[in-house]
Amino acid sequence: MPVTNNKLRTKIFVLEDDLWYSQFLSYHLSLDETHEVVTFGSVNEFLHNLTNAPDIVTLDYHLPGYDGEMILNRILELSPNTYTIVISGQEDISKAVNTIKQGAYDYIVKNEHTKERLWSIVEKVKEHITLKNEIEALRKEVYQKQEMGKEIVGSSEPIQKIFKLVQKAASTSINLVITGETGTGKEFTAKAIHQRSNRAKKPFVTVNISAIPGKLLESELFGNEEGAFAGATHQQIGRFEEAQGGTLFLDEIGELGFDLQVRLLRVLEEREIVRVGSITPIPVDVRVVVSTHRNLLEEVRMGHFREDLYYHLLGMQIHLPPLRERGHDLLLIAQKVLQAFCEQNNMPAKSFTTNAQKKLLQHTYPGNIRELKAIVELAAVLSEAIHITPEDIQLPESTLSQISEEKTLDEYIADTVQKYLEKYNYNVMCVADKLKIGKSTIYRMIRKKEVYMAERK
Template identity: 45%
Template sequence: MDNKARLLMVGSLGNDQLAFVERMQEKGWHINTADTLSQAVARLNETEHEAGILCLHESHEDLKQIERLVIRSDMEWMALLREPELDDPVLCKILGSVFMAFQSEPIDIDQVDCLMQHAAAMKRLRTEESTAKPQEAEFEMVGTVPAMQKVFDTIRRVASVDAPVFISGESGTGKELAARAIHARSTRASAPFVAVNCGALPSNLIQSELFGHEKGAFTGASQQKIGQIEAAAGGTLFLDEIGDLSLELQVNLLRFLEEKTIQRIGALDEIRVDVRILSATHVNLEKAVEEGRFREDLYHRLNVLQVDIPPLRERQEDIEILAKFFFDKFIEEKSMKVRGFSQEALALMRQYHWPGNIRELINRVRRAMVMCEQRLIKPTDLGLERRTLNRNVVTLEEARNNAEKEALICALRRNKHKVKKAADELGVSRVTLYRLMEKHQLTRNSDTSISLSSA
């Protein structure tokens, strides 16, 4: 080994401890020792290590604590133990599920060194992969596709002015996330952001919720209530599912947008409120206007600036990145032994139609992290068996295009987005590869593009 890698040794080999440490140091390892699991946690918090060895010769201590230490350390471990200890079925289960390898006496130093070098190489591989990921941006915006670069560029532009913004997109694509991003980048960022789901409120409460009421204004109004519009004064009001507003409420909202004043239910005086309106819906408001379900004048008042968020099925290149992002976000919820996704699971996730968009992706990933009993999440853990995918019928041309696009994505990722190397791997010229990338709207630089990653 050119550089001394750090090896954490937990527990003791008794009389053989000193000789073992000296032999491993001769092999080029820098050895840190810990007598107990609590000391091992402290060592890991102080210094990053490349691999670990856990000695089970004297005491197994708490096997659950051992399992927790191995999983949380983010590196590979080897166990050293005596042959009779392999008769313990609980210990064997942990050895098989969380340890890279084990060795019973007599200890072969050369074999231990070889295995630990492999462990250190795996740690370096994971470190390189994590540093190659797109940097996390505000409000969990990560991704790669050009369509989302356009979305994020639009968010920056509309945030700089104070006009109403209409955000369109299917359910679960992240419309509220976009609204929060606009607010955070605006001059109103230090003021309140208030979100109201118009579709989740009973029709008889929406007016009171938006405009507030005075004490005694109606039966049950035992005290004065400040409405959501007034609560957002100086900041931003986000009206989600605006298409579900009744025509009567649409009139009241239009009046507020025109005059910037509200009147609480039961009040005589009008209150001037300075607030920016952002609105969103998953329905086609233009069609609703044509059918008389939504006022045309209100539509034009709300639709001054537009942000359109594409569905997840049009962002297949982002699916793996998003899945790993949410895996890291909810890592405290996962089963102890789960380390990530199998290649089969990632492939099927890219093929799936995602009718629930990002919200569905989050739910499936979180459920799989809890239910998976292996090291890698499989399609069945996600509920994405092949029979599920077969319901989405595709033409032969679509299947060919999907396969071609998948091959391009994988080749570019394997070669760290170096076009020449990816082209050589695929057996095509650079010109052809560029043409195919343009055809499938793939970009060479995946680190600068951004996409919404939360519902």
């Protein structure tokens, strides 16, 4: 008798009013230890348990007092992904054909060959299920990559690493800290993770810690009862309750005051909140994702952030690279922003000229994607034609020229060489060519420790 190597459990319901025959089927099906077999002698009990979505049902088509066609229809209605194998004491070819047309997977006659026939059919069903699951997993993976490509744009090596981390974070409930400079897309990344997680159908709620005064933040997070404080004229639901079952994104967690750090730690440990002005705990099922542009460990060392909260939050860290380190991703993002802005404002589709693209690439973007978005949208408004030219691109004066810093000429030269080394993966020959200087000049600066090298990727 064949035994499958499939490690996944196969749930099989047996509906049979003959106790001996029910035990006979259950015994033989249970010889495969990966089968989870449940027997039913009552139709009502069987139908009630169909919400458990069995993989396979063996159905006695001639149960006393019941219409087999009606039961089959109910199976198809309540558990459409279940494969039904009809087992009948009557060898009726027309009945078998009609049953399969109605939606049954196969039809078996009760005789000396039932056991072998049932095994063969069950194995085929399991192959179907495995194949369907593999196709569904592949379809989901392709869909997620397509959707992620729409959300997180780029093909650079740093952003490809982010893609992989987002997928891993979405498949688990591990604590998550997203770090990166202002404007690198921390909230965007948190939302992408939420949308791929098993919480996707529940709320995604954002709280910008730095934007809410400390006295109001407690009520914002945990809610308050009527009369809890001056001005509390009604009960307010906090963001934890609002995010019930979903994800709460706490942006700039490093700005959270010490008192609220204590309360947050308690919520994370106890999985319950207490509204301001109340003593009644309220259970919450929320995945908390935090972000910061600060070095939290350094904040702990300086006494600005609680060590116990830091270690509680510590799980997977996703560090978003600044735009200046993402190479030509910048142009992909700029074109996407431009396309979206034109569509939103009923403007004709526009694109950047080659020289306009070069100008965009020359800027360092201290404000990252947020700054790029503002520059591109302004360029779309200023341009008179469908092609955006360098004259349409207005870069902030403060970053066009960095001479405001008092440095020696040698220091400026060293800074420039260092930036090019980092940009071109520490390829000395490439940097020498780009800057039109001798490679010996760069090696001399390395020896004098005016610039440094790192391992090439």
